[in-house]
Amino acid sequence: MKNTALTDKHIELGAKMVPFAGYNMPVQYTGVNQEHAHVRSAVGVFDVSHMGEFYIKGVEAEQLVQKVTSNDVSQLFDGKIQYSCLPNGKGGIVDDLLVYRISSEEFLLVVNASNIDKDWDWISSHNTFKATMENKSDSISLLAVQGPKATESLQGLTDVNLAEMEYYTFKIGTFAGIDNVIISATGYTGAGGFEIYFPNENANAIWDGVFKAGASNDILPIGLAARDTLRLEMGFCLYGNDIDDTTSPLEAGLGWITKLNKGDFIDREYLVNQKETGITRRLAAFEMVDKGIPRHGYPIVDSEGNEIGVVTSGTMSPSLKKAVGLGYINVPTNKVGNDIFISIRNKSLKASVVKLPFYKG
Numbered sequence: 001m002k003n004t005a006l007t008d009k010h011i012e013l014g015a016k017m018v019p020f021a022g023y024n025m026p027v028q029y030t031g032v033n034q035e036h037a038h039v040r041s042a043v044g045v046f047d048v049s050h051m052g053e054f055y056i057k058g059v060e061a062e063q064l065v066q067k068v069t070s071n072d073v074s075q076l077f078d079g080k081i082q083y084s085c086l087p088n089g090k091g092g093i094v095d096d097l098l099v100y101r102i103s104s105e106e107f108l109l110v111v112n113a114s115n116i117d118k119d120w121d122w123i124s125s126h127n128t129f130k131a132t133m134e135n136k137s138d139s140i141s142l143l144a145v146q147g148p149k150a151t152e153s154l155q156g157l158t159d160v161n162l163a164e165m166e167y168y169t170f171k172i173g174t175f176a177g178i179d180n181v182i183i184s185a186t187g188y189t190g191a192g193g194f195e196i197y198f199p200n201e202n203a204n205a206i207w208d209g210v211f212k213a214g215a216s217n218d219i220l221p222i223g224l225a226a227r228d229t230l231r232l233e234m235g236f237c238l239y240g241n242d243i244d245d246t247t248s249p250l251e252a253g254l255g256w257i258t259k260l261n262k263g264d265f266i267d268r269e270y271l272v273n274q275k276e277t278g279i280t281r282r283l284a285a286f287e288m289v290d291k292g293i294p295r296h297g298y299p300i301v302d303s304e305g306n307e308i309g310v311v312t313s314g315t316m317s318p319s320l321k322k323a324v325g326l327g328y329i330n331v332p333t334n335k336v337g338n339d340i341f342i343s344i345r346n347k348s349l350k351a352s353v354v355k356l357p358f359y360k361g
Contacts, residue, residue, distance in 0.1 A: 176209030235356030
């Protein structure tokens with residue numbers, strides 16, 4: 001079991017620690033609903049140092065990233081970030097990730113903790129380009145400072161004008177007295193905020209600096225359980241639940257990050273054919289009408305009890321006070337407004353297909 005550079009901080013703060021993706025991680029501090037609400041209304045800090053970071057450098061770095069990812073890397077400029085995925089050569093997804101363009105010859109790929117080794121091996125196996133790869137996952141810490149008061153809380157720590165930063169851009173600058181920190185206008189909550197990347201040796205100083213700077217805004221540490229409920233309210237995919245090696249980007253509603261006209265990339269031909277012939281199932285969002293909480297793996301059925309899909313994520317939404325979920329549903333039953341039924345303990349409970357996001361702020 002690995003620890004992050006901040007594990008001792010979480011234990012001191014009384015966090016409930018659980019194994020997650022090979023790491024000892026804080027799942028909650030005071031309670032999921034309270035932490036969730038605090039991020040939506042104020043500001044909270046997540047330790048997400050378990051995420052993976054790969055640097056791709058060289059004169060053909062862009063060609064390698066373009067080959068292995070679904071989005072169009074040529075549209076990036078220095079300081080711009082792109083959400084993308086790694087097609088697996090069989091129509092599925094190796095992982096979803098963020099692509100940071102530092103320069104025309106240097107990119108940072110941020111991948112999911114559970115897939116670090118798999119992603120590294122996959123990208124390496126396609127590196128026939130003049131590009132070098134460096135896995136910095138074990139030496140980089142990452143804090144996600146999220147919520148409507150994030151900008152106000154952090155501005156005193158940096159000369160970078162945080163209020164002027166556009167969504168999905170980043171700056172490299174001084175933060176809490178530490179040089180060369182990546183300040184990224186990204187997050188997994190839909191509440192706004194920033195993700196801060198820095199070396200492990202600076203973790204305690206930056207953590208303390210963030211909490212001191214945000215004290216007047218009642219900044220609080222937040223666990224991974226609230227991160228999951230926050231992302232689900234926005235309909236953001238979670239790898240291993242909503243997307244995996246058996247789901248195509250088109251089925252997952254990720255056509256917007258799958259640029260079929262960008263030239264050759266892994267699975268391009270498969271995905272072009274799939275788009276032309278049409279998909280038979282699609283990831284859809286639903287809200288429960290009857291009382292019951294949908295969970296990963298529960299069958300989705302029609303009014304006659306015929307199985308038409310499966311739940312991939314589900315929870316009781318802390319913001320909406322109603323149960324919501326995502327699941328793959330056979331086309332055309334997936335249309336917004338359709339009634340479906342979730343099989344929970346041998347009962348068919350009514351739900352309605354809705355448009356994302358669940359939480360509209």
